Amino acid sequence: MCYFYVMFNVRKRTQHLPFDDRRNVMNSIVDMHFTQSLLDFERTRDREIANWRKQTHLVEFADYFEQQWLKGRYWRWQLYHNPEGYVLTNNPCENLHGGLKHFLQRRKHHMCRLLEKI
Known part of the structure; x- marks a missing residue:
């Protein structure tokens, strides 16, 4: 938990x-x-x-x-x-979400731009 x-x-x-x-x-x-x-x-x-x-x-x-x-x-x-x-969380999705936020510097991108950036 x-x-x-x-x-x-x-x-x-x-x-x-x-x-x-x-x-x-x-x-x-x-x-x-x-x-x-x-x-x-x-x-x-x-x-x-x-x-x-x-x-x-x-x-x-x-x-x-x-x-x-x-x-x-x-x-x-x-x-x-x-x-x-x-990792201290029990949900791998939270880790992925946190990694994406860190990588994208917490900016919101359009989906096409997001996929290009990743």
Whole structure:
């Protein structure tokens, strides 16, 4: 599962929370994402989930996050699952699209001109 999809869904789920709580939740998830090993991830996860559970208005979100993104079907969104230097997206079309944008310098061309340029 793509990390950005996780963040998108978490952002939708936390819209009703105060700004500081949303920022803390997002920072916690970023910390979990950028861990370097399984042990480091487990320590960070346990610490952040415990912090969320201390705040009564975040208990429901902690349950959601744990069930959906840690124990559910989509659990491989952390960075340490991918070898260093490998692509971080699970969709090859996104890689191709990004390469084309880089090659064409993000300019829009007419289809004939585009095919000539490629």
